[in-house]
Amino acid sequence: MTTQQSSLGVVTPQSVHFETPLPLRSGASLRDYTLVFETYGTLNADRSNAVLVCHALNASHHVAGLHGDLTGQPIPRSEGWWDNMIGPGKPLDTDKFFVIGINNPGSCFGSTGPMHVNPDTGRIYGASFPVVTVEDWVDAQARVLDAMGIEQLAAVLGGSLGGMQALSWALQHPHRLRHCVAVATAPNLSAQNIAFNEVARRAIVTDPDFHGGHFYAHGVVPRRGLRVARMIGHITYLSDDVMDTKFGRELVGRELGEAPHYSTQEIEFQIESYLRYQGDKFSDYFDANTYLLITRALDYFDPARTFGGNLTAAMAQAVAKFLVISFTTDWRFSPARSHEIVKALLDNGLDVAYAEIDAPHGHDAFLLDDPRYMGVMRAYFDRIAAELPASTRTVIDATATEATP
């Protein structure tokens, strides 16, 4: 992420409450729920400059800007997760676009999730929170846009699981977006992707502190499982090369070439120290049931499933223009997976731009500052901005968007 001060300043999360139940793909429904969101920039007069940014596993509606403390002062290091990409003068320029981040239901960052009370039982959902899918999230996001009076988005943008939501927007609501920007994503998970998710889930579910997903009532958190889950995840986010460059075989408290301490349980290598730190940090704030729900949403995403596995047939529903981006060293969602998406779009005669960025960072590259990547994004959003009719560039009061349905 960027280390510079966010140029958006302090942003305030908003929320919208829905009393109409949201039907889910599982057959269940979610009723009486709240979604938290943030917006950056200003909606123009004909409400045509809105860009929805979809979040991945460990992220939220807080896409850009800083959060404020009780006195309104910016909290240091509270930048949104894509603050390097989004803001005034940045590749997705909030001087031109009205950018929206929405926290998905089932998450643990404010929107209704497993740690909230189930209105049907009066008890905390826990493991009984209904299974949510990428398609369900898109439906939930569409309701927030309805509440804002936004009929058509200039673009939907997302990376990784967020990219899956962007693709799903193009299929579920083809006429509600003009552009779909899908970064470091895949048309579905491979068996290996599912396998990594499953190991992480087993680590959580078999932690005795998980209590079948009802750990809140026991005043504990399945930290051991969450730590292991995060460590596994982290390995898949980084390339082998970047791990070697950053950590190599360096020992903690030893010079290069020195003998190790010879211990099976104490930290020896820098990479161990790094992973344990990441795991500890994650277990402090992430909800275990949310981890299960979000990894399952990843597993289930497969728009080609109901088309006999034919992605071209699935993509026939789309009418948007597409930008697809992949990173050469991403072994979680490799360029080959993006090629599948691009091919299916081209098979349907759709307008597709594709960039394969030669970046060393693995999957995490989509959050980093590679200049070629940033350049592609900037050029593409400049193109979208140029399509906005000049007469509509007058902005309207953004507070007008705080309607309730």
Place this chain on the structure above:
Amino acid sequence: MTTQQSSLGVVTPQSVHFETPLPLRSGASLRDYTLVFETYGTLNADRSNAVLVCHALNASHHVAGLHGDLTGQPIPRSEGWWDNMIGPGKPLDTDKFFVIGINNPGSCFGSTGPMHVNPDTGRIYGASFPVVTVEDWVDAQARVLDAMGIEQLAAVLGGSLGGMQALSWALQHPHRLRHCVAVATAPNLSAQNIAFNEVARRAIVTDPDFHGGHFYAHGVVPRRGLRVARMIGHITYLSDDVMDTKFGRELVGRELGEAPHYSTQEIEFQIESYLRYQGDKFSDYFDANTYLLITRALDYFDPARTFGGNLTAAMAQAVAKFLVISFTTDWRFSPARSHEIVKALLDNGLDVAYAEIDAPHGHDAFLLDDPRYMGVMRAYFDRIAAELPASTRTVIDATATEATP
């Protein structure tokens, strides 16, 4: 592995007890220990046809043949882990060679390990079993050969961690082997390799049933941790492609294209079922402390460490001839890692044959029946057999090898 009946028939493990302490690289030593081994074929008159086979993480001295029940009848499906490679008429032909498999100290398959009594305390070692390295194992193996009266091996052979032992033989005891056959191995672990080991260890160590490594006294086993460790390991043994071919996105109890059950904790995908099964099976028989010890031996192996990271300088000690084999889809120890070994050997003007087998199975390929792989091994061992002086092909009584030191 092969499904055909082993042609070696029933083999009986033997053991040798050592009262002279074995000094270890950690500074500790192992005293009053027993090593279990098996032999196949017959030692020739000048004891020049012995081949030592070194085992990897989840394997033992039981390299080939079948084990027998109390009546001497072969136990079905008890074939050794490399029975497809070793036996009469097989690539490593026991009609020509005297093959030896030795269980390394610290293992859980018979040789002295963490579940045995520490003679210094009269209590089970548990987590206090001393840290062992690849170099220590080679020293331990050398003592077994001393006891057998074998001064020089025709070859040392190993795959994965076994290949590291084979390489270390060539460096520690350069004149005690004529050939070194290192399959699917690496000159050290990458940061990513260490990372996977570390996550597996954390899963074990943080399992409440681990009890700091002294779980034997509590009558429990850290099964949850062992299961997760094995699941992680298994993912790294298989290629992404072979996982997709074998399991893909197939659901359990559903036709292709059907909707899933929508559950975060129940099995949905075939790959989940497979991994859980592998984890369960492993946790029934593998010792948690052994898992820590063996993964640490992997982490520590790095013959170039004391040569400023210069593998060529490290390999200067070798005089043996080498066969190095890698598999194209092995992402645990990729062909690039074997190239490093080959380059360092060639830099020293050594005799090296290298085969890169285009196999789809990932790291596991070294245990499977790829005909090109088998062909290379057969040709190489035929060459070694041809080097044996014809006059020495008279065999001596193998029971003469059961000396104690």
